[in-house]
Amino acid sequence: xxxxxxxLAGWLAGRRYLVPPSxxxxxxxxxxxxxxxxxxxxxxxxxxxxxxARDGTELQVALEIERQAPFTSLGARFPSPAPTAFxxxxxxxxxxxxxxxxQDIQVGDRAFDSAFNxxxxxxxxxxxxxxxxxxxxxxxxAASLTREVQVGDQGLFMRVGGSSPRGENLDTxxxxxxxxxxxxxxxPADPGPYR
Numbered sequence: 437x438x439x440x441x442x443x444l445a446g447w448l449a450g451r452r453y454l455v456p457p458s459x460x461x462x463x464x465x466x467x468x469x470x471x472x473x474x475x476x477x478x479x480x481x482x483x484x485x486x487x488x489a490r491d492g493t494e495l496q497v498a499l500e501i502e503r504q505a506p507f508t509s510l511g512a513r514f515p516s517p518a519p520t521a522f523x524x525x526x527x528x529x530x531x532x533x534x535x536x537x538x539q540d541i542q543v544g545d546r547a548f549d550s551a552f553n554x555x556x557x558x559x560x561x562x563x564x565x566x567x568x569x570x571x572x573x574x575x576x577x578a579a580s581l582t583r584e585v586q587v588g589d590q591g592l593f594m595r596v597g598g599s600s601p602r603g604e605n606l607d608t609x610x611x612x613x614x615x616x617x618x619x620x621x622x623x624p625a626d627p628g629p630y631r
Contacts, residue, residue, distance in 0.1 A: 464601050471603040475610065486606070493617040495610060499599055506599040508606075511591065512613035518589035518620045520565060522556035524575070526585045545572045551579035571619035574612050581608075592616055 465481045472479035477488035477495065484499035492515035500507045522541075541554040543566045552575065556562045566572070578585045578594055585594035592613055600606050 464599060467601060467603055468606065471606045474603070475607075490610060491614045491618060493614050495613060497600075497606060497609060500595070505597070507595045507597055508600040508609065509593070509595045510609045510613055511593050512617060513591040514589075514617045514621045516621050518565060520556060520558050520561045521589045522554060522562045522565070523589075524566075524587040525553050525555075526551060526579060526583050527553040528583065543567055543572070545576075547576045547579075548572045551576065565620065568619045570615055574615040574619070577608075578612055578616075587616060587620075589620075 465484070468484065468486060469479050469481065471477075472486050472488075475486075475488075475490060477486045477490070479486050486495070486497040488495060494513040496509075496511045498509050500509050541556060541559050541562050542549050543554065543563055545567070548566075554562065554566065575585075575587070582594055582596045584596075586592070594609075596609065598605075600609070
């Protein structure tokens with residue numbers, strides 16, 4: 437059953453290239469292309485995917501469809517791992533109940549602590565790492581945009597409802613990822629002296 441499904445998916449993907457995009461799709465493709473050109477990213481209009489690096493952070497932004505609803509996904513890989521292992525996950529559990537249902541490291545910022553569950557091994561080190569104002573502001577913005585966001589010591593993933601039809605939408609997501617990366621790990625790793 438899997439082989440025919442793969443064949444059908446391949447056939448449909450091939451047919452998609454033959455069907456011209458609608459005027460709305462063309463407008464969005466032009467907007468994403470403008471953003472890619474201005475940001476130094478690459479753009480595949482057939483897959484509606486942007487990718488590349490900004491400030492040392494590897495990025496991929498893609499348009500996804502699930503149950504006929506569009507989503508914009510953002511994946512970011514930091515230039516190097518954070519100095520300690522942790523996981524930040526968006527939560528709907530009220531702040532005062534988070535510790536009851538599992539480990540939760542409180543950072544001390546009310547908006548952040550109520551929106552995210554933080555787990556890791558070294559509570560005090562994680563608190564110091566996450567207590568940077570720019571990081572907390574970026575994560576609070578992420579929480580206002582979506583319930584699907586998680587950050588680990590090596591990267592970030594989030595999915596926002598909608599198709600991000602404007603460059604400003606894309607810039608918000610990319611800037612947010614770069615801020616989180618910069619605040620957690622600094623800039624790109626120093627390659628060292630050449631020999």
